[in-house]
Amino acid sequence: MAIFIAILIAFFGASLALVFTIGQSRKRKFIIWGIANMVAIGPFLSFAIGITYAIIKGDGWAGLLMWVLYPIIFVIGLIQLIIGIFLKKSSDKNNYKYH
Template structure:
């Protein structure tokens, strides 16, 4: 049951980020998706994947894979957030 809840939280976080970023500028999309990846998605997804993998290989220690998945997803979200914060809005004349 905990595995399903983890996947559900990650899915709800992705749906919420999609709804919040629909029709926004690229800068705002990076900020929304970076925040969503840092806060709800990375923790829930790493937890659910770790437990799923441990269940498949029938070894409880295999759940520690979540200790590797979480920092990777967190850093990807952090990079996306920082790109969104420090990205310059283009003026439309091709310089950036």
């Protein structure tokens, strides 16, 4: 039941981020998805994967996989957030430059 709730929360976070990014600029999309990855998707998805693997493996220590997965997902979200913050719009239409 806990695995299902964690997957449900991660799915809800992803769908909420999708709703908030509809019609937004590319910069805003990077920022929203970065925050969603760090706060809503990362912890719950890593929990669900770690506990599922521990149940399949039959060893409680295998659940520590979530301690490895969460920092990876968090860093990916942090990179998305930083890209969104430092993405500058150039003078051309729809052309973005990293600044």
